[in-house]
Amino acid sequence: VLASGTVLWNAENKSIGALIVLRDVTHIRHLETVRADFVANVSHELKTPITSIKGFVETLLSDEWNHEPDILRFLQIISQQSGRLNSIIDDLLTLSRLEQKGGLVMKETSKLSPVIETAIYLCQLQAGKKNIQIDCVCPEDLELSINAPLLEQALVNLIVNAVKYSEPDKKVLVLAEKHADQVLIYIKDEGFGIERKHLDRLFERFYRVDTARSRKLGGTGLGLSIVKHIVQSHEGSIRVESQLGAGTTFIISLPAGEPPASAS
Numbered sequence: 001v002l003a004s005g006t007v008l009w010n011a012e013n014k015s016i017g018a019l020i021v022l023r024d025v026t027h028i029r030h031l032e033t034v035r036a037d038f039v040a041n042v043s044h045e046l047k048t049p050i051t052s053i054k055g056f057v058e059t060l061l062s063d064e065w066n067h068e069p070d071i072l073r074f075l076q077i078i079s080q081q082s083g084r085l086n087s088i089i090d091d092l093l094t095l096s097r098l099e100q101k102g103g104l105v106m107k108e109t110s111k112l113s114p115v116i117e118t119a120i121y122l123c124q125l126q127a128g129k130k131n132i133q134i135d136c137v138c139p140e141d142l143e144l145s146i147n148a149p150l151l152e153q154a155l156v157n158l159i160v161n162a163v164k165y166s167e168p169d170k171k172v173l174v175l176a177e178k179h180a181d182q183v184l185i186y187i188k189d190e191g192f193g194i195e196r197k198h199l200d201r202l203f204e205r206f207y208r209v210d211t212a213r214s215r216k217l218g219g220t221g222l223g224l225s226i227v228k229h230i231v232q233s234h235e236g237s238i239r240v241e242s243q244l245g246a247g248t249t250f251i252i253s254l255p256a257g258e259p260p261a262s263a264s
């Protein structure tokens, strides 16, 4: 049951009662489970044939075959497209796993800076191709309760986007700081930026601002949806600020956790 309520006021600003609405959401929750199971099963079933297609096409592309130029071009297209399909299936499976865990993931107290550094390292190849420099500012001793591989994946998705949606020679900054009971992680780029009207829908599955450009740049349209699920599984939140032509900043907010008890 989903409950919401509001206080009722009269003209003299005195409360005269309360309105409480209770909604039975059993059916909606059931449909959500059916949808999630369906996506998980379909993705799982597609994984085996696509792995096989990829394997055979890679074999046909190896040097030992001497293909006609046209055949070689067609094989390269099949290889490219099956790689794309494989990435979409992998992302759908990741999303399904996160959903199946019901938002619960194993966490342990870890240092944040090595997680950020590994994520940046994994994006260096892509960044290097566009001569984009990625800087990191994070206090060495900043610790919090996280699932390190998952948070690393969320950061990789955001940094890859920052690189993808920027012109060459720009900079990306990943900055982390503790602010009261929250740890804030900023992923800031100097890229194309996003129009305000798109910002609310950005984290939806397959939502893309510029479909043609995003496809060309090789995304699946699921990256930000995965990031949002990962952040939520850490009881955190994510928001985005952007200015067209000036750049975009994604801000992850995670609970800092209890400060360690003092030794006295």
Ligand code: ADP
Pocket (backbone or CB within 6 Å): 161, 162, 165, 189, 191, 192, 193, 194, 202, 207, 208, 209, 210, 214, 215, 218, 219, 220, 221, 222, 223, 224, 225, 248
């Ligand atoms: P994709 O695989 O298409 O990159 P995402 O879910 O990662 O999918 O992102 C959704 C869309 O949000 C992208 O297609 C792009 O239009 C926009 N976007 C994401 N990150 C940025 C960014 N740093 N700068 C500009 N646009 C971005």
